[in-house]
Amino acid sequence: MRKTGGLHGKTFAILATHGFEQSELMKPRQALLKAGAEVEIVSLGKKPIKGWKKQDWTEAIEVDLDLNAASPSRYDGLVLPGGTLNADTLRSEPRAITFIKDFFDNGKPVAAICHAPWLLVEARVVDGHRLTSWPSLKTDVRNAGGEWLDEEVVVDDQLLTSRKPDDIPAFTDAMIGLFAQHKRRDNARTTIGPTDV
Numbered sequence: 001m002r003k004t005g006g007l008h009g010k011t012f013a014i015l016a017t018h019g020f021e022q023s024e025l026m027k028p029r030q031a032l033l034k035a036g037a038e039v040e041i042v043s044l045g046k047k048p049i050k051g052w053k054k055q056d057w058t059e060a061i062e063v064d065l066d067l068n069a070a071s072p073s074r075y076d077g078l079v080l081p082g083g084t085l086n087a088d089t090l091r092s093e094p095r096a097i098t099f100i101k102d103f104f105d106n107g108k109p110v111a112a113i114c115h116a117p118w119l120l121v122e123a124r125v126v127d128g129h130r131l132t133s134w135p136s137l138k139t140d141v142r143n144a145g146g147e148w149l150d151e152e153v154v155v156d157d158q159l160l161t162s163r164k165p166d167d168i169p170a171f172t173d174a175m176i177g178l179f180a181q182h183k184r185r186d187n188a189r190t191t192i193g194p195t196d197v
Helices: 022-034 084-091 094-105 117-122 135-143 165-190
Strands: 011-015 038-043 049-053 056-061 077-080 110-113 154-156 159-162
Touching: 011 022, 011 094, 022 038, 022 049, 022 056, 022 077, 022 110, 022 165, 077 094, 077 165, 084 094, 084 117, 094 110, 094 117, 110 117, 110 165, 117 135, 159 165
Parallel strands: 011 038, 011 077, 077 110, 110 159
Antiparallel strands: 049 056, 154 159
């Protein structure tokens, strides 16, 4: 069945591992699929991963690609869900940090929520950016050179951030908008023929 929507023809990665905040992965994924995008869950291995909801583990979800097999060039953008355990585990994995940094190096949009900006701090991509996060990360963000704001959504160039699960409706709306802008810019580039340059 052919998908329709503002993100048709685009593929996005969601990078997560055990302990991701369930709503911060599932709801952005649903929004991307509804907008016509392809979405792949990338993790530290190929086995299913379990999320966290309030005080307990959730059912496991399938992983599409092991991080070792996932090239950033395959994707048009990246989503980083929160969850304290998820973010803390991923920030200690050099291959995860390299994966994230590649999106910034290539001007691709990144949407991060809650504790996920820990990964941005570790990737050293926060300096000079305005962003938000779970409040306890405020000092980490500032020490890394970022300007921390207490707002439900902050968009700064290719980077979009939100604070917590309550911000998800605004986060997903802004994410679709940011990712759609990237699509238009990408289309504009691909329409240039070899004789035009």
